[in-house]
Amino acid sequence: MSGTVPKKRLKDLSFWQKIYVPEIIKGLSQTLKQMFQPSFTMEYPEVKFDPPASYRGRPVLVQEENGIERCVACGLCSRVCPALAIEVQAGETEREKERYPEKFEINMLRCIFCGLCEEVCPEEAIVMSKDYEIVFTNRADALYGKDKLLTPIAKLQDRINFLRQYKG
Amino acid sequence: MNDFLFYIIVALVKIVIIANMILITVSYLVYFERKISAWTQNRVGPNRVGYLGLLQPFADVLKLLLKEDIVPKVANKFIHSMAPFIALFVAFTTYAVIPFGPSITLWGKEIPLMMADVNIGILYVLALTSIGVYAITFAGWSSGSKYSLLGGIRSSAQMISYEISMGFSIAGVLIFSQSLRPMEIVIAQHGWMWNAVLQPVGFLTFVVAAFAETNRLPFDLPEAEPELVGGYHTEYSSMKFAAFFLAEYANMIIGSAMIVTLYLGGWQFPYVETFGFSPAVTIGLQVGAFFVKMGALLFFFIWVRWSIPRFRYDQLMNIGWKVMFPLSLLNLIWAAILAMIMK
Numbered sequence: 197m198s199g200t201v202p203k204k205r206l207k208d209l210s211f212w213q214k215i216y217v218p219e220i221i222k223g224l225s226q227t228l229k230q231m232f233q234p235s236f237t238m239e240y241p242e243v244k245f246d247p248p249a250s251y252r253g254r255p256v257l258v259q260e261e262n263g264i265e266r267c268v269a270c271g272l273c274s275r276v277c278p279a280l281a282i283e284v285q286a287g288e289t290e291r292e293k294e295r296y297p298e299k300f301e302i303n304m305l306r307c308i309f310c311g312l313c314e315e316v317c318p319e320e321a322i323v324m325s326k327d328y329e330i331v332f333t334n335r336a337d338a339l340y341g342k343d344k345l346l347t348p349i350a351k352l353q354d355r356i357n358f359l360r361q362y363k364g
Numbered sequence: 365m366n367d368f369l370f371y372i373i374v375a376l377v378k379i380v381i382i383a384n385m386i387l388i389t390v391s392y393l394v395y396f397e398r399k400i401s402a403w404t405q406n407r408v409g410p411n412r413v414g415y416l417g418l419l420q421p422f423a424d425v426l427k428l429l430l431k432e433d434i435v436p437k438v439a440n441k442f443i444h445s446m447a448p449f450i451a452l453f454v455a456f457t458t459y460a461v462i463p464f465g466p467s468i469t470l471w472g473k474e475i476p477l478m479m480a481d482v483n484i485g486i487l488y489v490l491a492l493t494s495i496g497v498y499a500i501t502f503a504g505w506s507s508g509s510k511y512s513l514l515g516g517i518r519s520s521a522q523m524i525s526y527e528i529s530m531g532f533s534i535a536g537v538l539i540f541s542q543s544l545r546p547m548e549i550v551i552a553q554h555g556w557m558w559n560a561v562l563q564p565v566g567f568l569t570f571v572v573a574a575f576a577e578t579n580r581l582p583f584d585l586p587e588a589e590p591e592l593v594g595g596y597h598t599e600y601s602s603m604k605f606a607a608f609f610l611a612e613y614a615n616m617i618i619g620s621a622m623i624v625t626l627y628l629g630g631w632q633f634p635y636v637e638t639f640g641f642s643p644a645v646t647i648g649l650q651v652g653a654f655f656v657k658m659g660a661l662l663f664f665f666i667w668v669r670w671s672i673p674r675f676r677y678d679q680l681m682n683i684g685w686k687v688m689f690p691l692s693l694l695n696l697i698w699a700a701i702l703a704m705i706m707k
């Protein structure tokens with residue numbers, strides 16, 4: 197179908213279009229008008245972007261109000277991660293959930309922010325935060341351990357609500 | 365002997381003032397280019413270095429100075445390093461004949477407010493701007509890169525095509541001034557007798573040719589980024605690149621100064637004599653008028669750059685030969701008729 201649509205060609209320009217000058221003046225007045233419009237620039241270090249809930253920033257582990265992580269160290273996230281960025285080592289506890297990650301490490305040099313870990317997690321324990329300021333100056337610092345990953349649930353409520361509404 | 369010394373000192377003072385003025389104007393022209401481009405695109409533009417980013421041009425130059433100077437292996441080293449300085453030389457020497465104010469009298473001697481009041485001033489400018497083409501062509505050819513070469517060739521073809529309409533438009537001006545001396549051309553445009561008013565077609569063709577001569581958009585084919593990487597200066601870095609950069613902006617200033625001198629009455633401030641100011645104030649106003657006109661034209665140059673897309677190469681040639689050339693001829697006839705009637 198699309199092939200049969202005749203192409204609209206602007207070959208028959210009017211006289212005023214042909215002598216070019218009025219068209220230039222039109223263009224110039226357009227840009228002049230734009231000069232007095234407010235600018236859209238966000239001046240980054242001073243003004244920071246507040247991402248919406250759908251934003252996929254740095255993946256973090258959810259920490260419940262009692263200070264314990266939700267993760268049960270099932271290893272699914274590590275298995276699904278296309279960039280092989282996650283390393284989980286399980287340990288046993290006396291708590292109700294019985295398992296917890298002894299070691300949980302995300303290599304931020306590898307992570308591609310795909311969000312698959314978040315999607316696969318059965319416990320809603322790993323979610324994408326709004327943090328986009330990820331800075332490190334050497335490779336060792338790029339391995340984010342539990343100390344950096346654990347984030348209080350209050351900070352992640354936005355994303356969790358979003359997931360509950362749209363995931364699955 | 366004393367006279368001689370006096371004139372040498374005056375000339376030196378004028379050179380120092382004008383050269384510094386150009387350099388400062390160029391740096392702020394770059395700044396304003398970036399600011400105006402930002403405004404047209406609803407951005408903010410440079411605002412980090414110094415108050416409102418006013419030190420940005422100096423930071424840029426410093427950065428360029430510290431960069432490594434790379435010369436391609438296949439380049440012709442001598443010509444490769446000579447080209448940017450031809451460009452600079454041409455850009456800076458052309459100012460010598462542009463009057464930015466009337467003659468003033470100091471200690472009983474008459475001093476014209478221009479570097480050199482030569483009686484073939486306009487020819488001098490035309491000759492020098494044609495040498496400017498060599499800078500670009502040499503740069504393109506000696507780099508040993510096909511993009512540079514194409515840029516250089518385009519530039520020479522473009523300059524040749526547009527110099528003709530430029531020359532004919534200037535001829536229209538000369539009919540009225542009866543002189544090649546820039547000062548007299550300006551004086552001939554007293555009151556509202558500006559050449560832009562008398563011969564609008566010539567004004568248009570000259571402005572278009574000036575855009576083409578300075579390689580500014582929409583005629584910046586020698587450096588068309590999407591096709592030629594950077595055109596003739598693809599293989600330049602560090603200070604040599606800066607020299608080209610400087611020359612481009614200096615050329616813009618010459619372009620607008622020439623337009624002002626030839627068509628917009630130079631330093632003439634219409635009817636300023638009738639206001640009854642003291643002579644010093646009058647001269648000040650006239651010099652001010654020159655710079656205001658020049659500034660407005662510079663703004664226009666930048667404004668056009670951020671509004672109009674680049675021409676295709678064949679369109680450029682078509683316009684040059686089939687539109688600009690006949691138009692400038694027509695203007696010449698019109699100017700001749702007008703001059704006869706007004707006599």
Ligand code: SF4
Nearest residue numbers: 267268270271273317
């Ligand atoms: S974060 Fe989720 S998927 Fe990953 S190990 Fe813990 S519980 Fe399993």
Ligand code: SF4
Nearest residue numbers: 277307308310311313
């Ligand atoms: S976001 Fe993607 S790449 Fe990053 S840790 Fe999760 S699964 Fe791996």
